[in-house]
Amino acid sequence: MDGPLVQAARGGSQAAFSRLVQRHQQSLRGFLRRLLQGRTDEADDLAQETFISAWSSLSRLRAADDFRPWLFGIAYRKVQTALRSGLRQGRRDGEWLEAEAQAAEPAMDPALRLTLERVLSDLGPEQRAAVLLCLAEGWTHPEAAEALGLPLGTIKSHVSRGRARLLAELGEAP
Amino acid sequence: MTPDDQITAILRQGRPPVRDTTFEAAVMRQIAGRVLRQSLQAALLSSAAGGLVLWAAAPALVRVLEPLANSLFSGVAVLAATLSVLVAVGNVGLRAEILARNV
Numbered sequence: 001m002d003g004p005l006v007q008a009a010r011g012g013s014q015a016a017f018s019r020l021v022q023r024h025q026q027s028l029r030g031f032l033r034r035l036l037q038g039r040t041d042e043a044d045d046l047a048q049e050t051f052i053s054a055w056s057s058l059s060r061l062r063a064a065d066d067f068r069p070w071l072f073g074i075a076y077r078k079v080q081t082a083l084r085s086g087l088r089q090g091r092r093d094g095e096w097l098e099a100e101a102q103a104a105e106p107a108m109d110p111a112l113r114l115t116l117e118r119v120l121s122d123l124g125p126e127q128r129a130a131v132l133l134c135l136a137e138g139w140t141h142p143e144a145a146e147a148l149g150l151p152l153g154t155i156k157s158h159v160s161r162g163r164a165r166l167l168a169e170l171g172e173a174p
Numbered sequence: 175m176t177p178d179d180q181i182t183a184i185l186r187q188g189r190p191p192v193r194d195t196t197f198e199a200a201v202m203r204q205i206a207g208r209v210l211r212q213s214l215q216a217a218l219l220s221s222a223a224g225g226l227v228l229w230a231a232a233p234a235l236v237r238v239l240e241p242l243a244n245s246l247f248s249g250v251a252v253l254a255a256t257l258s259v260l261v262a263v264g265n266v267g268l269r270a271e272i273l274a275r276n277v
Contacts, residue, residue, distance in 0.1 A: 048201050132185060
């Protein structure tokens with residue numbers, strides 16, 4: 001799907017790369033915001049850095065159609081580096097979680113939403129990333145494994161455990 | 175809404191809009207700046223390399239080009255004079271034509 005645009009961007013077309021940014025900015029920024037637990041500005045900064053790194057290293061992408069997992073892989077490595085450096089590491093942002101719960105859809109109990117938010121933030125970054133890609137973005141396990149650079153079995157296990165914990169909070173049997 | 179749908183809805187909360195021109199423009203501005211810097215660096219490097227080559231080859235070039243320039247000098251001078259005369263004549267003719275039209 002992204003193949004022709006990636007090929008054009010590799011040839012130096014900024015217009016083609018701009019289309020790729022348009023196409024993926026929402027899911028990438030959403031993923032980073034969740035991964036960084038609502039630190040929106042930092043997540044958006046990392047998203048920008050990710051796109052710029054992707055532009056600079058497009059020639060290293062082997063299969064043009066694998067742009068999406070490759071892009072998210074760059075983003076995930078940037079998050080890992082940021083978390084390791086401790087610059088972006090912080091305690092759970094309770095105020096943000098409260099605000100998220102208040103902004104909930106009327107159909108959903110704000111208390112339940114808040115609980116689920118807390119469960120999600122209790123997951124480690126690797127498990128959270130796997131859960132976000134597979135349950136929020138609808139990626140397949142192999143796609144998530146490729147993006148995060150983890151074995152397929154690990155992804156399956158992370159997603160399964162994360163889903164079970166979230167369902168348990170919803171009062172459903174996994 | 176199934177429990178899985180609820181999970182997806184929660185996880186998708188706080189996403190940015192489908193189109194965000196401000197974000198997209200910021201990314202593309204940085205990329206354009208990077209491309210410009212790379213082009214300038216490449217131009218600077220190639221002109222520096224070219225200058226270095228010319229400087230190194232200057233003695234040999236002088237030996238080759240000096241006799242050539244001397245032999246071509248008279249021909250180039252005649253050509254330049256002819257062109258000057260043609261331009262001057264053409265200019266006078268054009269003015270005369272414009273005057274004739276206005277009258």
